[in-house]
Amino acid sequence: xxxxxxxxxxxxxxxxxxxxxxxxxxxxxxxxxxxxxxxxxxxxxxxxxxxxxxxxxxxxxxxxxxxxxxxxxxxxxxxxxxxxxxxxxxxxxxxxxxxxxxxxxxxxxxxxxxxxxxxxxxxxxxxxxxxxxxxxxxxxxxxxxxxxxxxxxxxxxxxxxxxxxxxxxxxxxxxxxxxxxxxxxxxxxxxxxxxxxxxxxxxxxxxxxxxxxxxxxxxxxxxxxxxxxxxxxxxxxxxxxxxxxxxxxxxxxxxxxxxxxxxxxxxxxxxxxx
Numbered sequence: 001x002x003x004x005x006x007x008x009x010x011x012x013x014x015x016x017x018x019x020x021x022x023x024x025x026x027x028x029x030x031x032x033x034x035x036x037x038x039x040x041x042x043x044x045x046x047x048x049x050x051x052x053x054x055x056x057x058x059x060x061x062x063x064x065x066x067x068x069x070x071x072x073x074x075x076x077x078x079x080x081x082x083x084x085x086x087x088x089x090x091x092x093x094x095x096x097x098x099x100x101x102x103x104x105x106x107x108x109x110x111x112x113x114x115x116x117x118x119x120x121x122x123x124x125x126x127x128x129x130x131x132x133x134x135x136x137x138x139x140x141x142x143x144x145x146x147x148x149x150x151x152x153x154x155x156x157x158x159x160x161x162x163x164x165x166x167x168x169x170x171x172x173x174x175x176x177x178x179x180x181x182x183x184x185x186x187x188x189x190x191x192x193x194x195x196x197x198x199x200x201x202x203x204x205x206x207x208x209x210x211x212x213x214x215x216x217x218x219x220x221x222x223x224x225x226x227x228x229x230x231x232x233x234x235x236x237x238x239x240x241x242x243x244x245x246x247x248x249x250x251x252x253x254x255x256x257x258x259x260x261x262x263x264x265x266x267x268x269x270x271x272x273x274x
Contacts, residue, residue, distance in 0.1 A: 021113025039115035180225035
């Protein structure tokens, strides 16, 4: 009975999110800049409700702020669709995702009503167009989050970063905010190789069966670690920036592929920028 009530509640919240997102995206007469901010607020509002229904507890190393009211370009590791729920509870941002996700049924509708920015990673010839499009969003004072692994992982390590979209902060002159997303406990048990698949969604897992199993969980604890912000003019090019951010996230990530834990979990060490 508890599972059924939880399912009905979360599906209802998702439907309300889709309806309100459709209204804001297609029916409210306003400038695109203002529309994006409305979509971010709408996403954050409903994600907090969904997190409450999931009993997803999200902590963050410090309150997220925008320096001088300028947008930030966030770079985070990625494990699951609930990363977006967790991050949206604490950080006002749009997300970059692939054009394939737009066509992915129910998940595609959710990303569209959330205002996601779609890119075609497989066509490097259009890179300059993708960079220009996202630069315009950052220039309108809207935060943007990139998942540079290009896919999701099991959460026990960080996949190699793709460098192409690291050109964006150079063209927009935006501050860069490295972010570490981690899940610390599942049903009060420490996140590990034994239970990571209950939260992580990766390697072709089918959404619906995974989502059903996720709803059966009694409690999920997640942590967002904000590393020190970076300025693009301190780096030679997108490759050096990508390598530095990848190293910083790897260095501070609380797990590794051998399922060994670092003693700082869930507190994430904040490094001084060089």
